[in-house]
Amino acid sequence: MAAFDIVGKGVPRTDARAKATGSATYTDDIKLPGMLHGRLLRSPVAHARILNIDTSRAKALPGVKSVITGADIPPVRYGNWRLFPNLQDEYALARDKVRFIGDEVAAVAAVDRDTAEEALGLISVEYEELPAVFDVDAAMRRGAPLVHDEVEGNVSLDRKIRYGDVESAFKEADYVRKDTFTVQAVSHAYLEPCSSVAQCDQDGRITLWTSTQVPYIVQCLLASTLKMRENDIRVIKPTVGGGFGGKMELRPWEFCAAFMARSTGKPVKFTLTRREELATGRRRHPMKLISKVGFKKDGTLLAKDLKILLDGGAYNAMGPTATFLCGNFGAMLYRYPAYRFLGLHVYTNKPPASAMRGFGAPQSLFASETQMNLAAEELGIDPIDLRLKNAQVPGDEIPDVATISSCGFRECLENVAVMSDWKKKRKSKKKGYGVGIGCYSFISGGVFNWFNTQYAFSTAEVRAFADGTVHLLTMASDIGQGSDTVLKQILAEELGLAMQDIRLTTADTAMTPQADLGTWGSRVTLMAGNAVIDAARQIKEQLFGAVSARFNLNVIYDLECKGGRVQAVGKPERGVSFGEAVAMVQKTNRGKALVVRGSYTPRRKGLVTPAFSFGAQVAEVQVDQRTGLVDVKNMWTAHDCGTVINSKSVEGQLEGSLHMGLGYALSEQLVMDGGVTVNDTFLDYKIPTALDMPHGVSACVPTYEPEGPMGAKEAGEGMVSPTAPAIADAVHRATGYRCMDLPITPEKILSGMKNKG
Amino acid sequence: MIVRFEYFAPKSLDEVLRLLDEYGPDACLLAGGTDLLLKIRAGAVTPTAVIAIKAVKGLDLISFDTTKGLFIGATALLSDFAGHPAVTKHYPALRDAALATANVQVRNMGTVIGNLCNASPCADNAPTLIAMGGTAVVESRNGGRCVPLEDFFKGPGQSVIGPGEIVTSVTVPVPPKGSGASYLSLSQRSRVDMSAVGAGVFVRLESSRIAQASIVMGSVGPVPMRASKAEAILAGKRPSAALFARAGEAAAKESKPISDVRASASYRRQAVGVLVERALGEAAARAKGD
Amino acid sequence: MKHVIELKVNGDSYQVAVDPWRTLNEVLREDLNLTGTKLGCGTGDCGACTVLLDGRTVSSCLTLAVEAAGKDIRTVEGLAPSGEELHPIQEAFIEEGAIQCGFCTAGMELSAKYLLDRNPAPTEREIRASMSGNLCRCTGYDKIVAAVDAAARKMK
């Protein structure tokens, strides 16, 4: 493995100072002259036909500058799945029908927020309520009300995977079990509520500042819904306060801000409230998972038959991708000679589910890891041994997916067993005490081009200057995960520069090169990182040429960029400073600036992902057997993310994953009463506090991913998945209660214990 | 909801009483505002006048006197109360209850008395204050009265305080010799949270027997509720784990919880029994001075 | 009716006319353009809006601006002694990697200051308890706790 100067170090984030001093600008911090404030009128009913909307009283309110409804906007449906237009099922404002409580019906822009809010109360909407469906079973029942009239049976998409001979494998198996699992809806709960500000210039071009993970996707979809040209829309991502998958689509308020900025000639800002976020916002898919697995007596896996019903809510959003991926995650960690998957994405009259950290994995892995633990128990094999027996190893092929190149899964399992003192702790008979295990595998960005982009997946432009600095421009979006820092590190490493030598411009569709699909699916480090490396190599080619000519170097000499110099390897005296080298190239090209573009698109990597990451986690719990309260004491994690580019970032991602995984396991749940999300404040939507966090210890298993930049791959997204199954397993050891339906609440533990006697 | 109101910040109690009188049912008192502002924004109350009382001099007093006991002024902050040396020394259970309320920021704004006047069944400070025999001093333009906290609560969000009235203080007797109290609460997240259930208990021992016991449960009925059957079980008995377990069971039976987003009725019932049992254990230990 | 009040923020004095129902958070962010103080929930639950009022942390989303009149208000903008220097708490947050998306950071730093002003050498448990009114969705809190600990040592 290569030795690095900057990569691998815990370099402080480049944006930390601005954030520490409060000077980083988030979207809601933007205030433009003459700016109007927008608010959305949302449907109070889960399913209804809109008979009439009367906006006259609202329009008459002094200070109100614009009121729009679905009838005022172009009837263009949008959705991220541009590749299959029939999956694009949303209008920015409802037309004819509303499909969930919170569906956007009208928008108001006024001189201040209070006036806008008041105007909302003056809009009267006549609804004809329709029967509604609130869970997958009801939605799929014969004769069920249709959420979208054109989608029979409310199944908007099915996904099948099939390889090996599943039937005969089950016949051959010594041990077969079938289980049903359910998992709840949870919120991204990013701390920054969504916000957008739009401005329209005198030429009619739109600039939109918005809290998003996907500026390019917003640009394209905004253009199509406004019936404008893409290049007439500029989307800028200011500092973003977290996304976790919840900010990766075009959203109604982005459309409304732009539309109303154009129609009023004034900037318009929309900022959501936390209530809107929790009660109506995107969420992680609730799922029902029915899984059948077969083993040989010795624990060898033979087959799996998995069916997943995704409760998609009222629109597809990123549900189709989740439907694809949860099937892949069902058979990613272990070798399944035969696998059959059926995923159904089902419409219900609830707020739409979409992408959320893990993207199908937390649900799928809760089921499959719990089932592994159930099987281990019944087969009388230690759960870690059972996993070791079936674990993927480098070179394994997942049929129709890809061949796994780097893979440290076995090492993760072995490490975590040692770190946690597994053998001893697992035997403990202490009351209310238990340890349990869960594992994960994850993708490093998706390959399947559902957005149907016509550009490379990631692009980076590098401009080099004679003063020894460079300017990196990329549309990659830092939403808090730290990609700005990581990309700078990669470029600094490649060009032998210091972090301060790099100016960075990101995520501005009018300035940064087309395109980048955005931040999701753990794609940024790998894809944008590779684009940066591609650009850096092109710069180096030119610098090396100039230095080679200047010193009349024999062609067999290799050159390097190191310590701010461009020089012959081993002969630093035959070299010049980086700036001088740039000046030489510039002279050679008679004044042409040294500017290059690098790009990356995964090719020959199947349709799922170019690289896989792995990990194993052990949870230790103490359960109060009388109240059912779970105290998670320790979590040990061993993971394989390839080369670590920024150790602080990777640790931070892992610790953050643990937080989200813990909430998913124990305390977080959007409680539904029919179509109503009952807990719409952080008082009752319980994300863990600093006091709730267990003590965590983690270790990296060193691997090198050939497809990744400098050997790196995904870190921090997949890790959100093993926590729930690991805690569930530990709780089972502690109490005898085996959780098959998340979250693990004190009530379920107590009644589970009672049922055990 | 858009809310509009007039705001007053009188400097004297007389002025507060005058404004209360003038605006009647359209006035709301604002102490820390941590409950009131949320209620106003939710449209649960629609005052035309909000009368802030934090500017009234001396109303934030907390004092202790070995004969009169503890005095808690209307604007005494939860954080000042929890950190007060006399409270820590003589009323550790009241301190625990105050610390179990909300988070640091809210305790820096919110008041003990606001917590009571808000009259939520889950008010963390109510059970122990009731169990320890606290009394509210209520004033209006027409004079004053004292209301034992036991009789203070009328239903969710409702207390005996009517229009024109203000609670100026709450007093708590000096804990008698050989007595101890405890407050325990439970929530799915760590204790910086609205509790799903709570139990405040007070016991007094005399020659190793329970001479007096009060048990008050939070979040298991429309108001903080007394577990009289459980108290009766304890009367005159020697404290023991088995006895406390029986009392806990009785308390659970007496409770009248509902199901909501924080917990189901049956879980609340089971948990409150456990809390009562454990709180009795802690109170008895404190009474014995260990 | 609007009230004309004087707000003393980070040592500077501002006269503003405010409606009585407007929160300190709104007035800081919208009228005074001090946008370092964030709004994460508006219901007192997340701590992103934390400011110091007469030395104590409060949620500016639950504090009426009129209530803050005349009091000493400190926001994240007033933490650093100058544009070039940082407060030790800020340094520690940067060095320890306690900042990811940064939306919780201002509130966290002020809660840390409140704690360290009262307790210069807190234990880990005390730090966690004292910061538990500040939610963070990104970091899992470990690095924030480490930063407060490091800041305590720097400030000795």
Ligand SMILES: Cc1cc2nc3c(=O)[nH]c(=O)nc-3n(C[C@H](O)[C@H](O)[C@H](O)COP(=O)(O)OP(=O)(O)OC[C@H]3O[C@@H](n4cnc5c(N)ncnc54)[C@H](O)[C@@H]3O)c2cc1C
């Ligand atoms: C994030 C958060 C978490 C919370 N967690 C908890 C918790 O864990 N446990 C808990 O019990 N509570 C909790 N609360 C509720 C609240 O903080 C407490 O009830 C607090 O003590 C209320 O005090 P206050 O001074 O803010 O009351 P205010 O909001 O000022 O007043 C509350 C009510 O009492 C009336 N009132 C106030 N003072 C008087 C008086 N002197 N005389 C007559 N009427 C009066 C007001 O008009 C109002 O109706 C929480 C609140 C928030 C925002």
Ligand code: FES
């Ligand atoms: S914004 Fe004030 S506590 Fe969340």
Ligand code: FES
């Ligand atoms: S860093 Fe994102 S919320 Fe704390």
